[in-house]
Amino acid sequence: MTISYNLDVASASPLNFFRLIFRWKASIWKICLKELCIWTTLFLIITFLYRSPYFLSAKQKIIFEELAHYLNSHLEYIPLTFMLGFFVQIVVQRWSVLFQNMGYVESPAIYIGGYVYGESNECRVLRRTMARYLCLTQLLVYRDISVRVRKRFPNYDSIVEAGFMLPHEKDKLEAIKLHYDKYWVPINWIYALIFKARKEGHVPSDSFANKLCDEIKLYRYNIQMLCNYDWVPIPLAYPQSCSTTVHCHLIKTSKLVLQFCLIENEAKNFIFIIIPVKCEKFQLVFLAVYVYFGLCLISRQFIITDRDAINKSEVDLTLPFMTMMEFLIFIGWMKVAEGLLNPFGEDDDDFECNYLLDKNLAVCL
Numbered sequence: 001m002t003i004s005y006n007l008d009v010a011s012a013s014p015l016n017f018f019r020l021i022f023r024w025k026a027s028i029w030k031i032c033l034k035e036l037c038i039w040t041t042l043f044l045i046i047t048f049l050y051r052s053p054y055f056l057s058a059k060q061k062i063i064f065e066e067l068a069h070y071l072n073s074h075l076e077y078i079p080l081t082f083m084l085g086f087f088v089q090i091v092v093q094r095w096s097v098l099f100q101n102m103g104y105v106e107s108p109a110i111y112i113g114g115y116v117y118g119e120s121n122e123c124r125v126l127r128r129t130m131a132r133y134l135c136l137t138q139l140l141v142y143r144d145i146s147v148r149v150r151k152r153f154p155n156y157d158s159i160v161e162a163g164f165m166l167p168h169e170k171d172k173l174e175a176i177k178l179h180y181d182k183y184w185v186p187i188n189w190i191y192a193l194i195f196k197a198r199k200e201g202h203v204p205s206d207s208f209a210n211k212l213c214d215e216i217k218l219y220r221y222n223i224q225m226l227c228n229y230d231w232v233p234i235p236l237a238y239p240q241s242c243s244t245t246v247h248c249h250l251i252k253t254s255k256l257v258l259q260f261c262l263i264e265n266e267a268k269n270f271i272f273i274i275i276p277v278k279c280e281k282f283q284l285v286f287l288a289v290y291v292y293f294g295l296c297l298i299s300r301q302f303i304i305t306d307r308d309a310i311n312k313s314e315v316d317l318t319l320p321f322m323t324m325m326e327f328l329i330f331i332g333w334m335k336v337a338e339g340l341l342n343p344f345g346e347d348d349d350d351f352e353c354n355y356l357l358d359k360n361l362a363v364c365l
Contacts, residue, residue, distance in 0.1 A: 028332040031339070036327055040319070043297050047318065050301060065303050072299035075292070080330060083288050088337045095340040098229055101222040102351065103138045105131065105360040108215040115208045116197050123202055130193050131364030133186040134219060136164045139357055140183045141223050145230040146344040146353040164361065183227070187220050233341070289334045296323055 049055045050064055109131045116127050139159060142149040152158070156174065159165045165173070169189075176182055191213065198209045300323045302316050343351045 028328060028335075031335040032328055032331050035331055036324065039293060039297070039327060040324065043300075043320065044318075046297055047301060051304065061305070062307070064298075064301075065305060068298050068301050068303060071295050075295060075299055078288060078292050080288055080292050084330065084333055084337070088333065091337045091340045094229060095343055098226060098343060099351070101225040102356060103141075103219065103223045103226070103360070105134050105138070105219070105364055108134055108219045109364050111212055111215045115212050116202050117204060118202045126193060126197060126202065128365055130190050132164065132361070133190045133193075134216075135357065135361045135364055136169075136186045137183060137220065138223055138360065139164050140181070140186070141226060142344075142353050142357065144181065145226060146351075147346050148344075148350075149353045149357070152354055164357075183223070184220060187216060190216055230344075286334070289330060293327055293331070296320075296327075 050061065056064065112127050112130050116123065116130070118124075118126075136159070139149070139153065143153055144150070153162065156165070156170045160167055160170050173182060173185060176185060194203065194209055194212050194216075197203045198206070203209045203212065300320045302318065302320070304316055339347050339349060343349075344353060
């Protein structure tokens, strides 16, 4: 469910910061708390092993201190800010395009209502059928790109029960033997109804019929954009790399490497790519993030030693509060981009596809 906070910032106030910072749902605290607890626990385990007289000899402690100094002095070699900034920019651009092409039925429905004349029951049914086919097209696409919609409409029978499709239309759709998807069959039905209405005089001129066809074509194009972006995600290697860099920065303050996997959607029937991006980029981002903070598990240890070490800590806080704050910022930054990668899932801030389908159907009928 999309979380709205507009009322909390309706007017400028010094209290707005506290209204936002202490929210839990869809907050940075919720998306980062588990990983922060795991990372802090690993850090404290390494701290215990380093400071305990039972596990490391004096010589081994010196080696550990020199390793921590080496890792900390070379931590800036990982261009974390640059990689995350570039990655988030790509993800937000894709998210913006997806939102703009969700498929809003009001415009074509208004044209259908204005250009298809007639007060008879037949004309009313004709207009409502055209508009319902628009919603059906949107639903057929959403079933393959949205987890929530797929759970709600697992088969054609559930679509018929919801009122998006009639039983005889279901039979027609199933009778079409096609190896690929049948998203645009209802669009063809709409064009057939437009030509029928023009022939019977319900559409008074060819220019009106052309305008109707143009509106339907624009609506179909918007829905097709969703298919294109779902079929070709951001290159996998780029997010993996960024993610690993951040977590290595945190192994640098234990050598913890976490692996993320992506859920691939069903194959789509479009090979047309609007903005091609390489799959390696996704792996690159995640790799960078996790490698970065993995390295921090060692490099950010407070060095307590009797010798005159370069990286000897003047203050012993045990818990690395500044590194934990850095963890929240970078991991939160990465998690925001991760959530925006596929806004058709089940996260707190993903698109309300079921609501949009119900709203479009209610508007049309």
